[in-house]
Amino acid sequence: MLLFVLTxxxxxxxxxxxxxxxxxxxxxxxxxxxxNTIMEAELKSDSVxxxxxxxxxxxxxxxxxxEMIDSLSKILxxxxxxxxxxxxxxxxxxxxxNMGLRRPNYVIIHHTATNNCSEALNEFTKxxxxxxxxxxxxxxxGTVYHMLNDLLRSHHAGESKWGNTTDxxxxxxxxxxxxxxxxxxxEAQMNSLTxxxxxxxxxxxxxxxxxxxHGDIAPTRKSDPxxxxxWKELSEKGYGFWWDDTTGVTVPETFDxxxxxxxxxxxxxxxxxxxxAFKRHFMKDNSGGNINAxxxxxxxxxYRRYQ
Amino acid sequence: xxxxxxxxxxxxxxxxxxxxxxxYAATNKVYKQQVKNYAKMLxxxxxxxxxxxxxxxxxxxxxxxxMRRPNFVIIHHTAQNSCEQTLQTFTLARTQVSSxxxxxxxGTVYHMLNDLLRGHHAGVSKWGNTTDxxxxxxxxxxxxxxxxxxxEAQMNSLLxxxxxLKKAxxxxxxxxxxHGDIAPTRKNDPxxxxxxxxxxxxxxxxxxxxxxxxxxxxxxxxLTALRIVGYDMxxxxxxxVGFKRHWLQDTTRGLNDQQLKVLYQLSKKxx
Numbered sequence: 026m027l028l029f030v031l032t033x034x035x036x037x038x039x040x041x042x043x044x045x046x047x048x049x050x051x052x053x054x055x056x057x058x059x060x061n062t063i064m065e066a067e068l069k070s071d072s073v074x075x076x077x078x079x080x081x082x083x084x085x086x087x088x089x090x091x092e093m094i095d096s097l098s099k100i101l102x103x104x105x106x107x108x109x110x111x112x113x114x115x116x117x118x119x120x121x122x123n124m125g126l127r128r129p130n131y132v133i134i135h136h137t138a139t140n141n142c143s144e145a146l147n148e149f150t151k152x153x154x155x156x157x158x159x160x161x162x163x164x165x166x167g168t169v170y171h172m173l174n175d176l177l178r179s180h181h182a183g184e185s186k187w188g189n190t191t192d193x194x195x196x197x198x199x200x201x202x203x204x205x206x207x208x209x210x211x212e213a214q215m216n217s218l219t220x221x222x223x224x225x226x227x228x229x230x231x232x233x234x235x236x237x238x239h240g241d242i243a244p245t246r247k248s249d250p251x252x253x254x255x256w257k258e259l260s261e262k263g264y265g266f267w268w269d270d271t272t273g274v275t276v277p278e279t280f281d282x283x284x285x286x287x288x289x290x291x292x293x294x295x296x297x298x299x300x301x302a303f304k305r306h307f308m309k310d311n312s313g314g315n316i317n318a319x320x321x322x323x324x325x326x327x328y329r330r331y332q
Numbered sequence: 333x334x335x336x337x338x339x340x341x342x343x344x345x346x347x348x349x350x351x352x353x354x355x356y357a358a359t360n361k362v363y364k365q366q367v368k369n370y371a372k373m374l375x376x377x378x379x380x381x382x383x384x385x386x387x388x389x390x391x392x393x394x395x396x397x398x399m400r401r402p403n404f405v406i407i408h409h410t411a412q413n414s415c416e417q418t419l420q421t422f423t424l425a426r427t428q429v430s431s432x433x434x435x436x437x438x439g440t441v442y443h444m445l446n447d448l449l450r451g452h453h454a455g456v457s458k459w460g461n462t463t464d465x466x467x468x469x470x471x472x473x474x475x476x477x478x479x480x481x482x483x484e485a486q487m488n489s490l491l492x493x494x495x496x497l498k499k500a501x502x503x504x505x506x507x508x509x510x511h512g513d514i515a516p517t518r519k520n521d522p523x524x525x526x527x528x529x530x531x532x533x534x535x536x537x538x539x540x541x542x543x544x545x546x547x548x549x550x551x552x553x554x555l556t557a558l559r560i561v562g563y564d565m566x567x568x569x570x571x572x573v574g575f576k577r578h579w580l581q582d583t584t585r586g587l588n589d590q591q592l593k594v595l596y597q598l599s600k601k602x603x
Contacts, residue, residue: 083392090393091375097399098371101446102364112496113489115440119356120363121422123430125450126370127400130464149394158396169385172394174377180396188460189562189602191504192403196468217386224385232463279551287603288559290461331461332555332565 086150094177126176131190131197131235132225132264133182133242134218135159136204136249145201146170156180159199161221167213169221175228185242186292193242198225202250209253222264234331236264237290237306244302245295252311268307268326276325282316285328359423363445370449399448404462404469404507405497405536406454406514407490409476409521415440418473428452431471433493439485441493447500457514458564465514470497474522481525494536506602508536509562509578516574517567524577538601540579543593554592557599 081087137145142164149158149172158179162170173179181199190196200221202214225231236259239247260267282300283293291299297314304310307323378391408431410418415436422430422444431453434442445451453471462468472493474486497503508531511519532539555568563571569585576582579598580591587595 081390083390086395087391087393089395090377090397093395093397094375094377097397098374100399101367101371101374101448103446112441112492113439115436115442117354117356118360119419119423119442119444120360121430121444121451122359122362122366122425123422123428123452124363124366124370124445125452125466126373127402127448127450127467128464129400130462130467146392149396150392152395156396158394164388167386168388170388170392171378171385172392173397174374174379176374176400178398178400179394180398188462189506190403190460190462190468191507192401192468192502194398195400195403196462196464220385230464234461235463277551279553281551284556284560284603288556293603332559 083146083150086152089152090173094174097177127195128229129175129196129198129225130229130231131187131193131237132222132231133193133197133199133237133239134250134254135181135199135201135239136206136251136254137162137201138206138249139203140205142168142170142203145203146172157183159201161198161200162203163200163214163217163221164203165211165214167211167217169217175225182239183243183246185239187237187242187290198229204251206249206251208251210250210255215255215258219259219262219264222259222262226263233260233263234266238302240302241291241306244291244298248302248305252305252309256306256309266327266330268323268330271322271326274322274326276318276322280321280325280328282321282324285324288328289324289331356419356423362425367446367449400467401501402447402468402470402497403501403503404459404465404509405494405503406465406469406471406509406511407522407526408453408471408473408511409478409482409523409526410434410473411478411521412475413477415442415475418475419444431473433470433472434475435472435486435489435493436475437483437486439483439489441489447497454511455515455518457511459509459514459562470501476523478521478523480523482522482527487527487530491531491534491536494531494534498536505532505535506538512574512577513562514564516563516570520573520577520583524581524583528578538598540594540597540601543590543597546593546597548589548592548596552592552596554587554595557595560599561595561602 139145142162145162158173159181160173160175160179162172175198178194179199180194182193182197185193187193202210204210239249256265257267259265283296286299286303287293291302293299300316301314303324304320307327377393412418415434418434419442421427430445430451432445432447432451434444447470450466451471452466454465454469457465459465474482476482511521528537529539531537555565558571558575559565563574565571572587573585575595579594
């Protein structure tokens with residue numbers, strides 16, 4: 026740890042003593058080498074990082090994980106940016122100190138559709154494999170694998186759409202629940218999930234409405250989490266919307282259920298898939314995309330919640 | 333007084349001897365330091381946790397990852413008198429406001445923040461189901477006092493920039509919008525003179541098909557249509573004004589039959 030701090034101080038000093046003209050140009054190069062030194066120092070120290078990198082079955086993947094984060098961080102240092110589009114950039118560079126890191130605004134829940142947790146971990150540590158990943162994997166016994174820093178983009182959503190958002194990977198946290206796709210979700214798993222959701226909601230101010238499933242954002246391709254997932258219980262704790270008592274509610278004759286689904290967030294370019302996804306999530310009904318008066322009424326109830 | 337002299341001296345010395353020459357050397361330095369801190373945050377793994385989660389004893393980092401990217405572009409006007417004034421505002425830490433790009437009247441582009449970082453330009457806002465537009469967008473400020481047309485050189489630079497952003501981040505045509513769209517109760521920029529139609533013809537933002545021979549369906553609900561386009565419906569009057577500014581170059585309230593047809597045509601583009 027001390028080595029780490031020293032490197033850092035040295036890094037800042039070195040930055041100060043850069044000769045005037047090169048400083049701007051060489052920032053990315055310098056930052057890169059400074060970052061490498063920091064990483065090396067971290068790896069050599071007694072930190073948890075060194076422990077997770079050097080031992081165990083996933084040692085190689087962990088090392089690759091750190092290398093990738095390191096090279097991604099370098100992109101942030103690129104300033105002034107090299108440009109190829111012929112933009113009329115000012116000769117003087119002016120950076121703003123008012124900034125942050127892009128944060129998640131949605132939580133997407135998945136099931137792994139694998140037979141056990143190890144299969145999922147192996148999948149997500151395969152470089153050049155399916156290139157899929159998630160921020161969290163929760164095992165049946167409630168053990169949580171945090172596979173990626175929340176502030177980075179994981180590859181869990183795939184081609185998807187919700188409301189006007191078409192890059193859900195960039196704006197969400199992905200949570201995978203170990204489940205073969207046909208099973209109930211275990212109590213220990215749900216307990217861990219609930220704690221995790223509480224933490225994510227508080228940290229990133231994620232609105233109640235934005236806790237949704239993979240099957241919601243990619244209804245033509247995905248059906249997870251399976252229909253047994255307890256969305257109603259989650260909504261009672263503030264994660265996701267639910268519908269109120271329907272007694273005494275009359276759906277206006279003119280109500281267009283597809284418009285209703287679109288307002289909730291569904292991509293309605295394939296209406297049958299959208300209805301099927303809605304029924305799975307909000308009615309625990311796995312019977313596909315056929316519509317009837319009851320389904321229409323519940324769509325209407327939720328459409329009003331999402332206004 | 334003494335402190336002020338010291339401070340001035342410090343700023344002057346800093347300006348002459350820090351790594352970047354020029355007026356913004358000090359804040360550029362802050363920029364670099366902050367990016368460095370953020371890079372460290374990203375490298376923090378395993379993340380320290382206080383919520384009592386049942387973490388696995390062995391840590392498994394995934395190898396499939398990338399940086400969070402923008403999915404929207406939000407266009408603003410500065411409502412200030414000069415580019416210089418805006419650069420000053422955005423380099424003061426106490427203002428806490430910024431944007432990724434500032435485009436001056438003569439078309440000069442200031443790139444103030446790396447596209448992959450989060451600018452503070454949107455404020456409290458909503459579009460569709462998204463409530464953190466800062467995290468999912470690029471902010472572009474156009475030097476304009478709020479009551480004037482946008483200069484041709486400025487529009488040329490903007491179009492070149494939009495083209496680059498659209499390609500680099502695969503931003504869908506629908507997601508080029510204005511600050512007044514995502515915060516209709518608080519904001520009215522870019523002002524009604526902004527040429528949204530011209531932009532849409534180049535693939536930045538949606539436009540409506542000719543409503544001349546269209547008859548409104550009996551069940552057409554203008555509030556539902558506005559919500560589908562993306563507007564926050566908490567204040568319906570504000571949403572209507574936002575819509576009219578953007579798609580009708582009109583700053584008045586209310587919707588007549590002709591305007592309802594435009595909204596109907598537009599909402600079909602967003603389905």
